[in-house]
Amino acid sequence: MSDLAWRTWAEQMATGLALVDADLRLAWINPALAEWLQLGPRSAVGQPLGVLFTGSDELAQVARLLSEQRSAQWRGVSLLAGGREVVTDIALQPFGQGLLLEVHVLAASPANSSPLSASLRGFAHEVKNPLAGLRGAAQLLQRRVDNADLQALAGLIIDEADRLATLANRLLHNDGAVRLGAVNIHQLLERLADLLQAEPSPPQLRHDYDPSVPDLLGDADRLQQVVLNLARNALEAGAHTLTLRTRVEHGLRLGERIVRMALRVDVIDDGPGVSAALRDTLFHPLVSGRPDGTGLGLALSREIAQEHGGELRYASRPGHTVFSLYLPLERSHD
Structure with missing residues (x-):
């Protein structure tokens, strides 16, 4: 040019x-x-x-x-x-x-609204029309195929399009406060597994769940987006195997406070790891390790974690990267 x-x-x-x-x-x-x-x-x-x-x-x-x-x-x-x-x-x-x-x-955020930046709001606006088209195509497919497995996959696409459209609408209409309800984290992870298995080249998945993990108080749609972002990032970085792990931790510092009990969700991959050049800015908007990356997924995931009073951390070396989502469990027992 x-x-x-x-x-x-x-x-x-x-x-x-x-x-x-x-x-x-x-x-x-x-x-x-x-x-x-x-x-x-x-x-x-x-x-x-x-x-x-x-x-x-x-x-x-x-x-x-x-x-x-x-x-x-x-x-x-x-x-x-x-x-x-x-x-x-x-x-x-x-x-x-x-x-x-x-x-x-950055637009000033009104009281009780999401801290998401103007760039993420703009992204939400841009995805609304493609989501509507995607949903419509999936509906047509679901009606025209007789195979039960294909109908189920089309239904999965419709559900995900609806979930993302709901998130986009909340951002665009300043209705950004988290909508709290009882969340079973293992149900979210199993849905994540279903989405990943629908990929053309699905990864090998391993599950390491703590069955004693209680339900937490959170926004299920947003937390679903976090675990999906973490898994997608790992696969797009070259991982072939993902391990989904849950644990309960006690006496953990989250931000400026120490919580009595917290949930830890680990997404572990066997990819090449986070490059040294990205480690200090990995969670910043518009920062990506891929030429075609948007740099929005991890920034959004961290902000969702913070909205829930939690944190997103990581540890990485070649062949073993762990992104850990920490969420307080105390509110679920208030």
């Missing part, structure tokens, strides 16, 4: 974009970012990058990225916009002799 064609395309983007030159000055800014930051696109050119950032640490990091020609993903960065601070997620990548900044301004 020529420079002129790229500029024309970038100026039509709803995403905020800016080019920073080797002297840490704004070489160009698109109308979307100019509007968000209350800057004139022409008057912004030549301005030092310090007109945007509220602190000096970011400027030093930008200079380092420029000198090393490296990319980075930053989350929750404050930018100056017309005398006020705007919280953003920023992706930085080398572009010619400078850096390209992709800026996502």
Whole structure:
């Protein structure tokens, strides 16, 4: 793409974009970012990058990225916009002799709403139409086939499309608070197993369940999404065998508090492991180890865990990676 064609395309983007030159000055800014930051696109050119950032640490990091020609993903960065601070997620990548900044301004979350970022809300909007088409196709298939197994698979597609559409609607309509109810974690994991076995090349699955695990208080749809994201990530990274394990832990620190009893759900895979370059930013939005990855799955999974008062952790080495979802069980006994 020529420079002129790229500029024309970038100026039509709803995403905020800016080019920073080797002297840490704004070489160009698109109308979307100019509007968000209350800057004139022409008057912004030549301005030092310090007109945007509220602190000096970011400027030093930008200079380092420029000198090393490296990319980075930053989350929750404050930018100056017309005398006020705007919280953003920023992706930085080398572009010619400078850096390209992709800026996502985060919408303020109303009280009791989900902390999901604006980028995830945008993703929810984009998937609604494909989900409707997928559901319709599955319904037609279910009616036209006589094979009971194929009808069951079509029903599985319909159920998953409905579940994802419900999640998307909650995000889009600011109805983001978790909907708590009794959740049997083993039922969620068995449904996950059904979904994975429907894959063209299903993985080898192992189950290591603690039968004493009680029901927990949670949002079943969202927790289903977490375990599905963890399994998908493992398979897309090259794993062939997955182990689904549940345990109960006592006296565990989750965030700033110690809970008396917590559920631990482990998704263990035999893939190549998490690369050293991703370990510090693995749960950030838009960070992915795959060229075709969106970088949304783990960010969403961590936020869902936090909504439930829990955490998502991992330990990884080649051939053995464990993602552990921790959820407090105390609320289920209140």
